[in-house]
Amino acid sequence: MIRPDKAERIEYKADYQKDTAYSAYARLLQSKWRTKKDFPEGKEPERKSSNEKETFPAGSYLEEKFAKEKKANFLTDNIKFLVTQEIENAKETGALISEPRIWNNLLSSQPLCFNLFGEFYFDLNLATLFFQHIFPGRLDKVMAIKFEYSPGRGDPKYLGDRSAFDVFVEYRKGDKKGFIGIEVKYAESLKEETNALAKKRFEKRKEQTDRYTDLTYECGLFKPDCVDLLRMPPLSQIWRDHLLSIATNKDYDEGFFVFLFPRNNSHCQNGVDSYKQLLVFDNEARSGFYPRYLDDFIDTLTVISSDDWVNDLKQRYIGTDE
Numbered sequence: 001m002i003r004p005d006k007a008e009r010i011e012y013k014a015d016y017q018k019d020t021a022y023s024a025y026a027r028l029l030q031s032k033w034r035t036k037k038d039f040p041e042g043k044e045p046e047r048k049s050s051n052e053k054e055t056f057p058a059g060s061y062l063e064e065k066f067a068k069e070k071k072a073n074f075l076t077d078n079i080k081f082l083v084t085q086e087i088e089n090a091k092e093t094g095a096l097i098s099e100p101r102i103w104n105n106l107l108s109s110q111p112l113c114f115n116l117f118g119e120f121y122f123d124l125n126l127a128t129l130f131f132q133h134i135f136p137g138r139l140d141k142v143m144a145i146k147f148e149y150s151p152g153r154g155d156p157k158y159l160g161d162r163s164a165f166d167v168f169v170e171y172r173k174g175d176k177k178g179f180i181g182i183e184v185k186y187a188e189s190l191k192e193e194t195n196a197l198a199k200k201r202f203e204k205r206k207e208q209t210d211r212y213t214d215l216t217y218e219c220g221l222f223k224p225d226c227v228d229l230l231r232m233p234p235l236s237q238i239w240r241d242h243l244l245s246i247a248t249n250k251d252y253d254e255g256f257f258v259f260l261f262p263r264n265n266s267h268c269q270n271g272v273d274s275y276k277q278l279l280v281f282d283n284e285a286r287s288g289f290y291p292r293y294l295d296d297f298i299d300t301l302t303v304i305s306s307d308d309w310v311n312d313l314k315q316r317y318i319g320t321d322e
Contacts, residue, residue, distance in 0.1 A: 001025060003021040004028045013057045016056060019187075022187065027059070027060045030107050033106070039063075039066070040066050060105070060107045067100070073104065075316075082121055086148070087099070096148060098110070107187050112184060113147060115313055120142070120145045124144075126304070127145055133300050142171050146168040146169075148166065149165050157247070159211060159244055163243075165182055177253050178255050182257075183241045185259075188268065190238070191267065212227070221281065221286075223279070234268075242259075242288070244257075256285075256290055263294070298318055
């Protein structure tokens with residue numbers, strides 16, 4: 001993908017020099033969507049990076065008070081209600097939902113999760129139709145949709161850490177109970193964390209790292225001597241979520257992990273391609289690893305639903321011709 005024209009990025013207050021080509025495109029797309037909706041832009045947020053402060057362009061942010069009051073980052077009243085409910089429940093469930101980011105950051109992948117899958121929470125028939133299109137013959141009925149879900153945060157029965165799926169789908173196939181654990185990426189490069197920080201984190205959490213290593217080799221899905229590669233970006237997050245799905249399998253008759261990202265996000269694609277090289281099986285059904293494109297998920301929605309929010313979803317996150 002070619003980086004969008006700099007003049008246009010400046011015009012929409014979406015010019016950030018550290019963006020990848022795809023994140024520059026996505027940031028501009030979000031800024032255009034906000035402008036089209038006539039939503040007020042936020043202040044230029046600051047983040048400390050190493051020993052320096054960096055300022056992000058304001059176009060892909062909503063004004064914070066407006067964002068929280070109007071819940072303008074979300075596409076339908078149902079989704080707005082759901083997000084509010086999930087934030088309230090997070091105090092008990094331990095779900096990691098960051099405020100004000102979820103309200104005012106248009107580029108964040110967490111609002112995308114709710115905008116893409118939120119309506120399914122209220123309409124399991126629509127969810128069933130959708131996943132039957134995406135995975136033909138795989139399921140008879142979607143039973144539940146959950147967000148920022150882990151079967152046991154901190155429980156050594158699973159990973160012993162706070163890893164969670166962005167979206168978790170429970171389904172039935174005949175008399176079998178299954179699940180789909182989904183990790184959603186949008187503008188991320190999978191290299192947001194440096195190798196040095198990743199190494200430090202794993203050394204600090206040795207007990208968890210040992211659990212990852214044991215499960216990696218016990219499951220028989222990974223090639224020998226691959227852990228040192230898996231624990232580093234861009235593979236580490238894919239690995240942890242895949243391991244969580246492997247650990248979760250003991251609670252179900254079947255289940256698999258979906259890594260969802262935009263087709264033109266070459267950094268995510270490179271991460272997926274490298275990850276697949278460390279798996280024993282090329283067959284998705286055997287590895288339980290199903291990389292999929294966000295574009296295809298959204299296009300499938302446009303096939304099964306003509307609701308206004310579906311078209312808005314596509315314009316906002318993928319881009320469509322006017």
